[in-house]
Amino acid sequence: MNAQTIFSIGGMAICGLLVIQLTAFAGRSVQGLLHARKQFRLSQELLRARITAAKRSLVFSDLSTAAWDGFRKFRVKWKTLEANGCHSFYLVPHDGKPLPPYRPGQFLTLSIKAKANERPLVRCYSLSDSPRQDYYRISVKKAVSQDPAVPDGRVSSFLNDHVKEGDILDVKAPSGSFYLDTDSESPVVFLAGGIGVTPVLSMLNYLVETQPNRRAYFFMGARNSTECPFGKHLRQVAAEHDNVVLHTRLSAPKPGDQWDSQGRVDVALLKSVLPTLRLQYYMCGPPAFLDSLTNDLIAAGVPKQMIHSEAFGAASVKKKPKPSTPAPDDENSIVVQFARSGRIITWDPRFETLLELAEANGITIDSGCRAGNCGTCVTAIKSGSVNHEAEVDADEGSCLPCVATPDGHVILDA
Incomplete structure (x- = not known):
């Protein structure tokens, strides 16, 4: 073996060692790069989680202490059309003081004087946006009666037809027990029927802003697009957020819907x-x-405690006509006594609730949502008992006349 051959073999060996070392170095570099990328992603996720937690803490930090008592003056800053007969009202404090936060899904109570010589009417409307520091938003659909003998909803009509930007409204602080569990990150399902979209829209808007990794399924039900407020907004949210799945189901769609x-x-x-x-x-x-939906979900095995709901109903549009004549008295009749008013009235089952019986007989009981949610009509029971048509949050010895009927003779402190 000559010197040239030896040098050639030695050169190849050296080159081989260099290739092996470079390959090992490159492998370590790639692994290091991948590790660095992974650490960067984890750091980003941790930072986002901390920002999200900070936002949630900021939103709810003064929840229990910042609310006000009674009614407060609010100015309508903007009024926008959302759908046929449905407007959103952006409300700002007339006194210029800060707005307290609220939980997504809660509502405002408004006192509206539709006519100068009448006492104010109290109604509740859900906040329809995520908590903001600069405004509250409610969205109100005009309650149109299907019966020519029954007038349209008085407050919803007044708000949609007469209230304008710059007007002043009397508003109670946000309240209500129907709100999103913001401490959970588990998947959630939102179900909306018509204008019932407002509280769950507030929940959805909050979720995509502060819980971007929380899965949300949103089902919107309506007759057609004119009965489907915020349809465009919902589609935009679903398109921009991978964690949101939207399904719109219309019972009577129109061309172009x-x-x-x-x-x-x-x-x-x-x-x-x-x-x-x-x-x-x-x-x-x-x-x-x-x-x-509730009955079918329970029948399908969904635990009742996993189902949270709030009923919407037209406050002034009755599902049954008022009786034109009083119910006949007989020995089996149920007697309702309104103690403060000094009235004793025979219960007429053609009325749906004790509140309707009272109003038909000129007895005033303050009311708001008329669906058992707001508690405005809470009335003490001095004797007897009542049946509530839905689960309500009423103390022992009290009732919500807007969703109650007498269970035998009863005396109310009204």
Whole structure:
């Protein structure tokens, strides 16, 4: 073996060693780069989580102490049309003082004097946006009666037809027990029927702003797009956030409407979209919408405590006509005594509630939502008992006449 051959073999060996060392170095560099990227992603996620926690802490930090007592003056800063007969009202404090936060899903109580010589009417409207520091937003649909003999909703009509930007409204602090569990990160299902979209929209807006990794399924039910406020906004939210799944179901769509399926929102639809039915549900809409979904979900094995709901109903539009003649007295008649008013009235089952009986007989009981949610009409029971048509938050010895009927003879402190 000559010197040239030896040098050639030695050179190749050296080159081989260099290649091995470079390969090892490159491998370590790639691994280091991948590790650095992973650490960077983890740091970003941690930073986002801390920012989210800070936002949530800021929103709810003064929740229990910042609210006011009674009514406070608010100015209508903006009034915007959302759908046919439905406007949003952006309210700012007339006194210029800060706004207290609220939980997404809660409502405002308004006192509206529609006519100069009449006493104010009290109504409750859900806040329809996530908590803000500069305004409250409510969205009100005009309650149109299907019966020519029954007038349209008085307050909803007044707000939509007469209230304008710059007007002053009397408003109570946000309240209500129907709100999103903001401490949880588990998937959530929102179900909305018509204008019942407002409280769950507040929840959705909050979720995408502060809980970007929380999965949300939103089912919107309506007759057609004119009965579907915030449809465009919902589609935009779903398009911009990977954690949101939207399904719009219309029962009577019109040409040009945007929808995913036709019919009514039911458990069969939920099964076709959701990975499992055992999720947390937040639903709002007419009583029939809620009753059907709640009963079917429970029948399908969903625990009752996972279903959270709030009923919406037209405050001034009666589902039954007022009796034109009083119910006949007989030995089996139920007697309702209104102690403060000094009135004793035979219960007429053609009325739906004790509140309707009182109003038909000129007895004043303050009311708001007329669905058992706000507690404005709470009245002490001096004797006897009542039946509530829904689960309500009423203390022992009290009732909510807006959703109550007498269970035998009863004396109310009204």
